[in-house]
Amino acid sequence: MHPFVELDRVSLSYGGGTLAVDGLSLTVEQGQFAAVVGPSGCGKSTLMKLVTGLMPPTRGGVIVDGQEVAGPLKICGMGFQNPTLLPWRTTLRNLMLPLEIVRPHRHKLRRERAGYEAEAKRLLASVGLAGFEDKFPWQLSGGMQQRVSLCRALIHGPKLLMLDEPFGALDAFTREELWAVLQDVWMERRFTGILVTHDLREAVYLADVVYVMTARPGRVMSVHRIDLPRPRNLETTFTPEFGRLVHALRDEISNVREAVR
Amino acid sequence: MSRKRPAIQTLMPWLVVFGLFGAWELACIAFSVPEFVLPRPTVVFQTMAEFAGPLWQHSSYTLFTTVIGFALAVIGGVLLGLAVGASPLVYHGLYPVLIGFNAIPKVAIVPVLVVWFGIGTIPAIITAFAISFFPIAVNVATGLATLEPELEDVLRSLGASKLDILLKVGLPRSLPYFFASLKVAVTLAFVGSVIAETVASNEGIGYLMLQASSRFQIPLVFAGLIVIAAMGVVMYFLFAAVEGRLTGWATRKTEFAEVE
Numbered sequence: 405m406h407p408f409v410e411l412d413r414v415s416l417s418y419g420g421g422t423l424a425v426d427g428l429s430l431t432v433e434q435g436q437f438a439a440v441v442g443p444s445g446c447g448k449s450t451l452m453k454l455v456t457g458l459m460p461p462t463r464g465g466v467i468v469d470g471q472e473v474a475g476p477l478k479i480c481g482m483g484f485q486n487p488t489l490l491p492w493r494t495t496l497r498n499l500m501l502p503l504e505i506v507r508p509h510r511h512k513l514r515r516e517r518a519g520y521e522a523e524a525k526r527l528l529a530s531v532g533l534a535g536f537e538d539k540f541p542w543q544l545s546g547g548m549q550q551r552v553s554l555c556r557a558l559i560h561g562p563k564l565l566m567l568d569e570p571f572g573a574l575d576a577f578t579r580e581e582l583w584a585v586l587q588d589v590w591m592e593r594r595f596t597g598i599l600v601t602h603d604l605r606e607a608v609y610l611a612d613v614v615y616v617m618t619a620r621p622g623r624v625m626s627v628h629r630i631d632l633p634r635p636r637n638l639e640t641t642f643t644p645e646f647g648r649l650v651h652a653l654r655d656e657i658s659n660v661r662e663a664v665r
Numbered sequence: 666m667s668r669k670r671p672a673i674q675t676l677m678p679w680l681v682v683f684g685l686f687g688a689w690e691l692a693c694i695a696f697s698v699p700e701f702v703l704p705r706p707t708v709v710f711q712t713m714a715e716f717a718g719p720l721w722q723h724s725s726y727t728l729f730t731t732v733i734g735f736a737l738a739v740i741g742g743v744l745l746g747l748a749v750g751a752s753p754l755v756y757h758g759l760y761p762v763l764i765g766f767n768a769i770p771k772v773a774i775v776p777v778l779v780v781w782f783g784i785g786t787i788p789a790i791i792t793a794f795a796i797s798f799f800p801i802a803v804n805v806a807t808g809l810a811t812l813e814p815e816l817e818d819v820l821r822s823l824g825a826s827k828l829d830i831l832l833k834v835g836l837p838r839s840l841p842y843f844f845a846s847l848k849v850a851v852t853l854a855f856v857g858s859v860i861a862e863t864v865a866s867n868e869g870i871g872y873l874m875l876q877a878s879s880r881f882q883i884p885l886v887f888a889g890l891i892v893i894a895a896m897g898v899v900m901y902f903l904f905a906a907v908e909g910r911l912t913g914w915a916t917r918k919t920e921f922a923e924v925e
């Protein structure tokens with residue numbers, strides 16, 4: 405095991421002087437799935453931008469895959485609460501979008517389109533969307549769109565997947581279904597993952613390690629290792645151990661929020 | 666537009682047009698309005714038939730200048746819209762100038778154009794251009810500028826260049842805005858060319874109307890107005906149809922051609 409993402413006492417203040425995160429340190433190991441939880445506005449989305457190099461830190465250093473991050477990463481998969489699919493493209497063509505951008509795929513795409521499309525269809529099938537290749541996003545339900553968005557983040561085989569509240573807008577049943585879907589792809593591919601979420605059960609279900617952040621300016625307050633055996637399923641969420649972990653997180657977040665008042 | 670609609674909805678525009686003409690006709694008869702003030706529609710249509718030759722000749726000239734001016738406006742509007750929408754620097758630099766330019770009544774520039782180019786086709790084309798390129802530029806720029814920040818993040822973290830984002834997202838996204846602006850801009854282009862013709866031309870429907878009014882041929886003036894209106898309506902629906910075909914995804918239709 406060696407570290408894949410390292411933040412070393414990182415601070416970032418936005419233009420207006422808002423100090424979003426301050427002295428934030430965190431390490432995610434290669435192939436590990438990490439979750440980040442914390443009160444609203446504590447800098448979780450900011451953390452995403454720092455790790456992906458979309459914003460440079462004001463102070464401190466960010467290292468991804470052994471390299472100091474200086475600009476936007478070129479290979480990272482990202483997903484958000486809003487699926488952000490292109491409405492004029494079919495599901496399949498939405499999936500091909502990263503391949504049209506990421507090197508070296510963009511140069512091989514024209515010649516090896518059939519192979520890439522087969523790969524995209526396989527990925528769609530693995531999230532239960534076989535047969536939806538030619539549908540447009542607005543012909544899919546919210547949950548289906550989110551599955552497509554997840555596939556789009558993974559199609560080019562990134563070593564790092566960043567998810568910012570990806571299931572926040574879905575109903576409880578769909579959300580739990582997608583936890584299993586995400587866990588399956590992760591267990592198959594073993595990329596490094598960072599998941600920002602408000603849902604503590606989601607964090608415990610999916611993560612190997614959960615970071616709890618303080619209120620703004622955000623820092624890591626505590627780290628919880630989740631050693632529940634995999635694959636986890638809905639039954640796991642009813643075990644006492646699962647309940648205990650969720651409860652511990654819940655208490656910490658309540659304390660943070662109390663402290664703010 | 667191709668979805669089935671109740672027959673009454675298809676008929677409605679015609680009913681309204683005929684209703685308007687009917688009301689106009691009746692009002693003229695009921696209040697015995699003199700012909701040199703407001704001719705009855707039947708008289709106007711008679712005049713139209715009578716002057717079909719000159720009307721055709723002058724309106725095809727107007728159509729010609731309008732289409733040229735409009736085509737230039739499409740090119741200029743798209744280029745300007747691209748520049749303004751893709752670069753914040755250009756946007757901030759040009760914005761006040763554009764607003765100022767748009768605030769100038771275009772009829773005010775015709776005399777200047779006459780000094781530069783003389784009486785004739787070129788002032789009409791330029792006026793049509795000047796009046797119709799602004800909505801095109803604004804709409805293209807708006808389409809480019811409304812990129813969701815999250816989608817931008819997704820693309821940039823994949824290593825997308827500015828050009829990639831423009832080609833893959835910005836342009837397709839601005840297409841519906843672009844086509845929506847075309848149908849508005851083409852009717853404005855008619856306004857521009859007719860304005861210029863009434864001031865500085867010896868051809869075109871505007872010139873014909875000016876001549877007619879100076880000879881108190883009021884029915885012919887109205888015949889000209891109706892021809893202009895008809896050309897405007899035809900052009901509008903032409904571009905509305907193009908818009909419907911090419912950018913159906915923006916209105917979530919199930920049958921349409923995929924763009925790009």
Ligand SMILES: Nc1ncnc2c1ncn2[C@@H]1O[C@H](COP(=O)(O)OP(=O)(O)OP(=O)(O)O)[C@@H](O)[C@H]1O
Pocket residue numbers: 418419420422423424443444445446447448449450451620
């Ligand atoms: N573009 C920006 N300009 C200025 N301030 C910002 C900007 N984005 C975020 N902030 C500020 O930085 C702080 C952290 O924002 P961030 O979006 O990272 O929070 P978050 O933890 O993701 O919140 P939430 O859980 O509600 O999504 C907030 O106080 C916010 O006001």
Ligand SMILES: [Mg+2]
Pocket residue numbers: 448449450568
């Ligand atoms: Mg956030």
